[in-house]
Amino acid sequence: MDLLLNLMVNGLATGMLIFLLAAGLTLIFGLMDVLNFAHGGLFAWGAYCGVWVYGMTGSFMTAIVGAVLTGVILGYVTERFIIQPVYGNHVQQILITLGLMLVLSEMLKVVFGPNQIVAAPPDYLAGSWQLGDVVIIKYRAFIILVGVIVFALVHYVLKNTKIGLTVRAGVMNKEMVQALGINIKKVFMLVFMIGSAMAALGGVLLAPYSGVIYAEMGMDFAILAFIVVVIGGMGNFVGSLFAAMLIGLSGAFMTYFVPDLSLAVNMLLMAVVLVVRPQGLFGAKG
Amino acid sequence: MLKHFNKSPVWVLISSAALILLPFVNDSRSLMIMITQIFILAIFAMSYDLLLGYTGIVSFGHAMFFGIGAYSTGVLLSRFEPTMLWLLVSIAVGMVVAAIVSYFVGLLTLRLSNHFYAMLTLALAGLFLVVAEKWRSLTLGNDGFTFRVPDVMRDRLSFYLICLILMVAVFFFLMRLTNSPMGKVLLAVRENEARTQSLGFKTIHYKLISSVVAGVIASLSGSLYVLSLRFVNTSVFALDVTLDALLMTILGGVGTLIGPIIGAAIIEVSHHWLSELGKSYVIFERWIIFFGILYILAVMFFPKGIVGTVKEIRWKKKRPSKVETNNKNKRIAG
Numbered sequence: 124m125d126l127l128l129n130l131m132v133n134g135l136a137t138g139m140l141i142f143l144l145a146a147g148l149t150l151i152f153g154l155m156d157v158l159n160f161a162h163g164g165l166f167a168w169g170a171y172c173g174v175w176v177y178g179m180t181g182s183f184m185t186a187i188v189g190a191v192l193t194g195v196i197l198g199y200v201t202e203r204f205i206i207q208p209v210y211g212n213h214v215q216q217i218l219i220t221l222g223l224m225l226v227l228s229e230m231l232k233v234v235f236g237p238n239q240i241v242a243a244p245p246d247y248l249a250g251s252w253q254l255g256d257v258v259i260i261k262y263r264a265f266i267i268l269v270g271v272i273v274f275a276l277v278h279y280v281l282k283n284t285k286i287g288l289t290v291r292a293g294v295m296n297k298e299m300v301q302a303l304g305i306n307i308k309k310v311f312m313l314v315f316m317i318g319s320a321m322a323a324l325g326g327v328l329l330a331p332y333s334g335v336i337y338a339e340m341g342m343d344f345a346i347l348a349f350i351v352v353v354i355g356g357m358g359n360f361v362g363s364l365f366a367a368m369l370i371g372l373s374g375a376f377m378t379y380f381v382p383d384l385s386l387a388v389n390m391l392l393m394a395v396v397l398v399v400r401p402q403g404l405f406g407a408k409g
Numbered sequence: 410m411l412k413h414f415n416k417s418p419v420w421v422l423i424s425s426a427a428l429i430l431l432p433f434v435n436d437s438r439s440l441m442i443m444i445t446q447i448f449i450l451a452i453f454a455m456s457y458d459l460l461l462g463y464t465g466i467v468s469f470g471h472a473m474f475f476g477i478g479a480y481s482t483g484v485l486l487s488r489f490e491p492t493m494l495w496l497l498v499s500i501a502v503g504m505v506v507a508a509i510v511s512y513f514v515g516l517l518t519l520r521l522s523n524h525f526y527a528m529l530t531l532a533l534a535g536l537f538l539v540v541a542e543k544w545r546s547l548t549l550g551n552d553g554f555t556f557r558v559p560d561v562m563r564d565r566l567s568f569y570l571i572c573l574i575l576m577v578a579v580f581f582f583l584m585r586l587t588n589s590p591m592g593k594v595l596l597a598v599r600e601n602e603a604r605t606q607s608l609g610f611k612t613i614h615y616k617l618i619s620s621v622v623a624g625v626i627a628s629l630s631g632s633l634y635v636l637s638l639r640f641v642n643t644s645v646f647a648l649d650v651t652l653d654a655l656l657m658t659i660l661g662g663v664g665t666l667i668g669p670i671i672g673a674a675i676i677e678v679s680h681h682w683l684s685e686l687g688k689s690y691v692i693f694e695r696w697i698i699f700f701g702i703l704y705i706l707a708v709m710f711f712p713k714g715i716v717g718t719v720k721e722i723r724w725k726k727k728r729p730s731k732v733e734t735n736n737k738n739k740r741i742a743g
């Protein structure tokens with residue numbers, strides 16, 4: 124029983140990290156029709172910058188702020204100088220974001236060195252709680268908590284504010300929103316920056332969770348995020364949460380019971396979804 | 410008839426005749442090995458261009474098919490006798506596996522938007538890399554293994570000629586394919602899929618054929634690649650391999666067959682050059698950065714590539730008068 128519970132907490136924590144990555148991806152895709160293959164690079168940059176700030180200041184909260192700022196800045200630069208020039212051409216967009224992904228992860232090796240970097244959680248998040256015979260590791264609970272807060276915040280903004288309304292309208296019909304006198308380009312940039320910030324936040328939260336960070340981790344997590352985006356439905360924010368939980372849990376249970384098959388199972392899930400419901404498990408329309 | 414005759418095949422024949430003579434004139438071994446590599450990578454890049462340039466499908470997992478060919482040749486030759494027969498069997502096995510995989514990948518994603526094919530191939534190539542690393546009893550993981558090759562392939566000169574012949578054969582096969590009615594439909598799909606569909610073509614069939622042919626040819630190039638090294642490890646599945654194909658195609662010229670060959674030559678030569686520089690300057694060890702930046706700049710400012718740009722300039726030079734009369738006609742009509 125406690126094993127199952129532990130695996131569940133573990134899976135939910137991983138799922139939350141994947142959610143932070145996939146949510147930005149799906150929002151950007153829904154609004155801008157851009158599938159950002161460089162998203163994993165932003166995730167890795169968030170992790171490296173966060174760990175660097177943590178090492179410099181010793182405060183984990185500052186590290187989180189630093190990572191989010193990195194995400195916002197990189198998001199701005201990416202949108203303004205890489206995505207905007209090729210806007211409207213799908214093939215070019217897909218090609219260019221993959222190039223950016225490679226440049227971003229190679230730049231990490233130049234700036235921070237090619238070796239793995241060790242990261243540990245701060246003292247107040249290290250250790251675990253003991254509830255009867257169930258052990259809950261504090262840091263995992265912290266990740267789940269942060270994930271829930273971010274989800275609630277973004278969901279609230281999307282549903283209840285003017286800007287959220289604009290974004291939702293933009294997902295449905297960009298031209299119409301523009302015809303109503305709203306500068307949709309500004310909205311694009313804002314959403315791209317928020318998506319990047321969420322990816323960077325996911326990266327810095329991952330660092331103490333896995334213990335080490337390395338330049339290629341962006342790609343590893345990006346592949347999981349793509350699977351989540353397909354399962355949850357491209358452009359579906361709420362769907363990406365459920366899909367991320369599904370992938371996180373299946374990953375946690377599979378790595379415990381049949382470790383070699385964990386990625387294969389996720390791929391199989393994606394293949395089944397593509398055959399049965401290409402609009403995603405939680406998608407309303409195709 | 411002669412007016413519409415395309416000159417590029419003639420140039421390919423002339424230059425390949427020159428390339429046949431080259432090893433007899435210049436006996437530098439390292440140069441011959443490098444040119445052999447260029448032939449092999451040109452086959453790979455041409456197969457990629459069939460997808461990207463002629464059908465408008467973006468694949469981020471072309472390394473997967475390259476690796477399938479590489480491993481089927483490597484594994485079969487190391488398990489069985491290194492004879493010509495087993496070599497052909499191993500190449501055929503690679504092609505069949507690549508055809509099956511590309512068929513199913515295409516079946517799953519080609520009826521959806523471009524993004525799905527790019528995503529699924531990226532993820533699947535990642536899966537193949539993981540499998541190759543984990544299945545150590547077969548592949549020995551990242552350490553890889555060496556194997557013996559048939560005597561004909563051991564001789565660098567005959568291998569050079571075989572690769573040259575295969576490259577020219579693939580070139581003419583793809584030229585025939587892209588100039589056939591089917592190839593015209595592929596171009597139509599690239600330009601406007603919805604419209605092609607409304608003209609009554611089942612575009613998914615055409616896209617599937619394109620995907621399978623590209624996969625099979627990529628597998629052939631993978632087989633040749635490990636034959637030249639006599640060694641195979643998991644790096645054949647790496648994303649770098651796909652990136653190389655992308656760079657060669659985009660730099661050389663998307664939607665042409667000469668382009669990928671020229672691109673392959675440029676990239677392979679600069680690989681050598683940059684790794685030489687890397688010995689003296691540390692920054693050049695991270696040459697992927699340069700390729701990545703070059704690639705981004707090429708996509709942004711140079712999307713037609715070398716061959717495409719040259720063609721455009723020549724086209725403009727040839728018929729300035731015609732354009733003028735067209736404008737005049739428009740003015741009259743307007």
